[in-house]
Amino acid sequence: xxxxxxxxxxxxxxxxxxxxxxxxxxxxxxxxxxxxxxxxxxxxxxxxxxxxxxxxxxxxxxxxxxxxxxxxxxxxxxxxxxxxxxxxxxxxxxxxxxxxxxxxxxxxxxxxxxxxxxxxxxxxxxxxxxxxxxxxxxxxxxxxxxxxxxxxxxxxxxxxxxxxxxxxxxxxxxxxxxxxxxxxxxxxxxxxxxxxxxxxxxxxxxxxxxxxxxxxxxxxxxxxxxxxxxxxxxxxxxxxxxxxxxxxxxxxxxxxxxxxxxxxxxxxxxxxxxxxxxxxxxxxxxxxxxxxxxxxxxxxxxxxxxxxxxxxxxxxxxxxxxxxxxxxxxxxxxxxxxxxxxxxxxxxxxxxxxxxxxxxxxxxxxxxxxxxxxxxxxxxxxxxxxxxxxxxxxxxxxxxxxxxxxxxxxxxxxxxxxxxxxxxxxxxxxxxxxxxxxxxxxxxxxxxxxxxxxxxxxxxxxxxxxxxxxxxxxxxxxxxxxxxxxxxxxxxxxxxxxxxxxxxxxxxxxxxxxxxxxxxxxxxxxxxxxxxxxxxxxxxxxxxxxxxxxxxxxxxxxxxxxxxxxx
Amino acid sequence: xxxxxxxxxxxxxxxxxxxxxxxxxxxxxxxxxxxxxxxxxxxxxxxxxxxxxxxxxxxxxxxxxxxxxxxxxxxxxxxxxxxxxxxxxxxxxxxxxxxxxxxxxxxxxxxxxxxxxxxxxxxxxxxxxxxxxxxxxxxxxxxxxxxxxxxxxxxxxxxx
Numbered sequence: 001x002x003x004x005x006x007x008x009x010x011x012x013x014x015x016x017x018x019x020x021x022x023x024x025x026x027x028x029x030x031x032x033x034x035x036x037x038x039x040x041x042x043x044x045x046x047x048x049x050x051x052x053x054x055x056x057x058x059x060x061x062x063x064x065x066x067x068x069x070x071x072x073x074x075x076x077x078x079x080x081x082x083x084x085x086x087x088x089x090x091x092x093x094x095x096x097x098x099x100x101x102x103x104x105x106x107x108x109x110x111x112x113x114x115x116x117x118x119x120x121x122x123x124x125x126x127x128x129x130x131x132x133x134x135x136x137x138x139x140x141x142x143x144x145x146x147x148x149x150x151x152x153x154x155x156x157x158x159x160x161x162x163x164x165x166x167x168x169x170x171x172x173x174x175x176x177x178x179x180x181x182x183x184x185x186x187x188x189x190x191x192x193x194x195x196x197x198x199x200x201x202x203x204x205x206x207x208x209x210x211x212x213x214x215x216x217x218x219x220x221x222x223x224x225x226x227x228x229x230x231x232x233x234x235x236x237x238x239x240x241x242x243x244x245x246x247x248x249x250x251x252x253x254x255x256x257x258x259x260x261x262x263x264x265x266x267x268x269x270x271x272x273x274x275x276x277x278x279x280x281x282x283x284x285x286x287x288x289x290x291x292x293x294x295x296x297x298x299x300x301x302x303x304x305x306x307x308x309x310x311x312x313x314x315x316x317x318x319x320x321x322x323x324x325x326x327x328x329x330x331x332x333x334x335x336x337x338x339x340x341x342x343x344x345x346x347x348x349x350x351x352x353x354x355x356x357x358x359x360x361x362x363x364x365x366x367x368x369x370x371x372x373x374x375x376x377x378x379x380x381x382x383x384x385x386x387x388x389x390x391x392x393x394x395x396x397x398x399x400x401x402x403x404x405x406x407x408x409x410x411x412x413x414x415x416x417x418x419x420x421x422x423x424x425x426x427x428x429x430x431x432x433x434x435x436x437x438x439x440x441x442x443x444x445x446x447x448x449x450x451x452x453x454x455x456x457x458x459x460x461x462x463x464x465x466x467x468x469x470x471x472x473x474x475x476x477x478x479x480x481x482x483x484x485x486x487x488x489x490x491x492x493x494x495x496x497x498x499x500x501x502x503x504x505x506x507x508x509x510x511x512x513x514x515x516x517x518x519x520x521x522x523x524x525x526x527x528x529x530x531x532x533x534x535x536x537x538x539x540x541x542x543x544x545x546x547x548x549x550x551x552x553x554x555x556x557x558x559x560x561x562x563x564x565x566x567x
Numbered sequence: 568x569x570x571x572x573x574x575x576x577x578x579x580x581x582x583x584x585x586x587x588x589x590x591x592x593x594x595x596x597x598x599x600x601x602x603x604x605x606x607x608x609x610x611x612x613x614x615x616x617x618x619x620x621x622x623x624x625x626x627x628x629x630x631x632x633x634x635x636x637x638x639x640x641x642x643x644x645x646x647x648x649x650x651x652x653x654x655x656x657x658x659x660x661x662x663x664x665x666x667x668x669x670x671x672x673x674x675x676x677x678x679x680x681x682x683x684x685x686x687x688x689x690x691x692x693x694x695x696x697x698x699x700x701x702x703x704x705x706x707x708x709x710x711x712x713x714x715x716x717x718x719x720x721x722x723x724x725x726x727x
Contacts (some may be wrong), residue, residue, distance in 0.1 A: 118581065119581075119584070122581075122584065122585055122588050123588055123589075123592045127578050127635040127637075130580075130581075147635060179635075179638065180579065180638065181635060181637065181638045182635050232613055303633070304629045304632070304633075305626065305629040307629075308625070311627060377688065
């Protein structure tokens, strides 16, 4: 393929991977790369803060399943990206981060804008590289993409010294990447599949506990098939929402700290718990010895370190979720059991589950004209037919979105689950909208979180990426305030936002549309206006909600998940 | 429980820091660590002694495996194995004690590698217990300085 400048080779590698859009912020160390980008087919989106670039790449990756790419300069450019890299790492999102670095002779000399970003990001990337020789450049980028998207996906960072990028390199023909030391297991062990299926067939009170792994491996159809085949109720983690249709009768919604009463009760009473692409996070399990105490636990995960890390697993299956569920469905179809009879045998269990929901549905108390945030989310769901892409910030807004929006399809909820990064939602919405320009993209936000990356409104304006930012404004850092109310004697230390900007005026300052609602009767109309206005502009909705509304159910930290505080 | 892990790694800059970062970040314990190039210069072998119950050691093994630069992890303490440490000990050796020091060194099959009018520098190899034993014997005579390696270990071949 011939010789070319390192920077051109990088762009060729991106095109080879099918990358159309990257997000970044320039600086001295990456100026050569930017110079070549100007003439390339790769579309570059200039963000206003590097954290926004990486979150946007992450948002794009979550809605498409492709690898997102961010380009940052050395030093502060790279360190500004770290929070967003850790966000992607905790949620296993495939992204590649290209960072500029000072020229190789200066590395280690405390040069201007030099920082050891490979050292800094070692614990929050799946892998990272410093390309110290020009001949390693092309193979490294190809390997990085391979690692980011295979196995348990994750962020991979490549640090690019300025002189390496400026050197002429050989652009070799692409061959499939083969690594002696990295070969994720995709195919399940059939003996384990059989063991698991036999356990499932015997179960009287089975529960499917589904995490983000099902979405990452595009296994929603296979999962839905399994649930329907045997009439097994399904609960999802925050990351798993949408893997199974939220409006389906078998869906129990989310489990864990702010999960539904039904989901937490069902897990506690289950005799077989089938965990698929989930990792038994503390927000899901609550007090660990009280989690699914009567259940045989089957755990499907491509990452062996997830197995028996927090909860002892009876039947592990280390493999890709899609491959494993396919194998299980096939085994069940051919096992000679009458599947209809098996379905029927679960009827008493399904009835018990329905009773729990009837007794304690997801609910909130209507307070007349005082806007309830849950009502806003319900209206969003209704007016978008549950088919919008919802990004969230972090805190109460995130939980209300998770609880009251019915995610019927995978890759519709884009949220920082593991790290819980405030300021995630707006840049992620921009990334998502870039990937699907025709989709309705709504960032469900709080007045605290939105201010952490609000500068990205300028990015949205510059590129005509029109999203709706739906601020559930209570003038509090609401989730922490809720903990203070419940467990700290209402001592609201540092959670009162005494000064909050006028979000409508702020929207206008950024060339967006701002609409405020202060009464329940205005909510529906305001959302309709927003859905119309977003066709030509980004919209900020400022909902003045019930100030001290809490997120319920709630399992206090360290309690069993059956010890819920209800509405 | 003490476990001795043998880890085959890519011999590249930063790899050792990935391993040690994993241990510190996840609160695992490193009792001793030794690393050097193997016959194949592109690889290094790391011997690491750690302690923890079975669940912890299983996590350590799996987490090590997950590092891209790690090729193979073996818990060699699961089977028969040989382990060695080395120590260099500078011990006081004045007129009255010189003969006794030499006798002790001889018993432990150590070697004198440096001599001065007031001290011997001794090289001794063996299991951690043996090194500890010679230190305990020499301490009353007067140890001036000591440098120890970590453990290196190798699985025994099956006896067939």
